[in-house]
Amino acid sequence: MADVRIIGLDIAKSVFQLHGVDDAGATVLQKRLTRARLLPFFEKLPPCLIGVExxxxxxxxxxxxxKLGHEVKLMPAQYVKPYVKRQKNDMADAEAIAEAVTRPSMRFVGPKSPDEQSAMMLHKVRLMLTRQLIMITNATRAHMAEFGLIAPVGRGGVDRLLAIIDDQTDERIPAQARSCLQMLVAQLRLVKLQILDNDRQVLTLARSTELGRRLMEVPGIGPLVASALVACVPDPSMFRCGRNMAAWLGLVPKQNSSGGKERLGSITxxxxxxxxxxxxxxxxxxxxRAMQGTRRTWLIRLLERRKPKVAxxxxxxxxxxxAWAMMMSGEGYREPMAIAA
Structure with a gap:
């Protein structure tokens, strides 16, 4: 065990596969552990480098x-996949992780604290609730359409349908169908209340940090984006520049270049x-908002050449x-006109 310097750890719900190598890269450990035995095993192990997807x-x-004194590095799973040899199984995955974590060009993911994970959970729950709201709304519209009751697109149209469902004197809906629709209405109203409560928590979270308040000064970055940025990017220094962070978010074109000829496609x-x-x-x-104004900013000039979604x-x-520059510098947002002046 003293020879183990690098361990590739393939994690799962109940079973964990380990692949350890020494300084020379020779395999000195191949072990399968249950969840209960994982931490006791690493407590007895000298400090080493552990790679995890x-x-x-x-x-x-x-x-x-x-906490046990080991150095842990997290890697995106798609960056580990090229190191898997032939058949895919837990042993091959652990060996690939041990190989990938030693690569100097490997990109790593910063471990998140419980508070940062809690902040992201707010956003994930909000996304789930929003999807449920859309599903219930569409189901209500579809069921009402079966009885010839159609409403315009938008929140006002949904409210019109809900009023019909609540009206017990309206005979266009059979009693049995009305009872089913009332179940959907109850769920719809509950989900709306939960989304409102979630939004209040997100707003409080964004305002609770100095970085969140500064990020909200940027046009196009509100409480949702500010709090998500603070939670998703705990260490902005892991990006060499702002372009790298934009590329990490997939906001850059795909490349299919060869022979010195550059070919760019849609975003990645x-x-x-x-x-x-x-x-x-x-x-x-x-x-x-810019399309309604008269100021000829770079955005207006871009809209003259490109479609709104591309802009x-x-x-x-x-x-x-x-956002990356503000995170790194600790400064507030400055309008481009002020910089030019």
Whole structure:
């Protein structure tokens, strides 16, 4: 055991596979452990480098193993996959992790604290509730349409349908169907209340940190995006520049270049999907406001050449780079006109 210097740990719910190598790269450990035996095993092991794929429960195990004196590095699973040899199984995965963690060009994921994970849980729960709201709304519309009751698109149309369901004197809906629709209405109203409560917690979270308050000064970055940025990027120094952070979020074009000829396509959609969606939604809000104004900013000039959604993606990329610069420098947001003056 004293010869083990690097361990590749393939985590799961109940069974964990280990692959350890020494300084020369020779395999000196291959072991399969249950959940209850994992931490006691590492308590007896001298401090070493442990590689883990950044997947479910990885941040928890990174914190626990770090407490025992080990150095833990998390890696995106797609970066580990090229090191898997032939057949895929737990032993091959652990060996690939041990190989990948030693690569100097490997990119790592910063372990999150419990508070940062709690902040992201707010966003994940909000996303789930929003999807449930859409599902219940669409189901209500579809069931009402079966009785010839159609409402316009939008919140006002849904409210009109809910009023019909609540009206016991309306004979266009059979009694049995009305009881089913009332179940959907009860769920719809509960989900709306839960989303409102979640939004209040997100707003409080964004305002509770100095960084969150500074980020909310950027046009297109509101409480949702600010709190998500603080939670998702605990250490901005892991990115060499703002462009790298924008690329990590998938806000850059795909490349299919060869022979010195550059071919760019649509955005890569890599990285954190939720954060990318929020940045894009904020950028669309800024564009809608810019199209109503008369100031000829770079955004207006861009809209003259490109479609609004393409311009929104460019603005989302710019906001990601601005956010990185503010995180690194500790400064507040400065309007471009003020910088030019």
């Amino acid at each position: 950044a997947c479910a429960t990885s941040h928890f195990w990174a914190r626990e193993l770090t 959609k890599a990285g954190n999907r939720y954060l990318r969606q929020m940045l894009f939604a904020g950028a669309m809000a800024v564009i809608r 929104a993606m460019a603005l989302a990329n710019k906001n990601a780079r601005i």
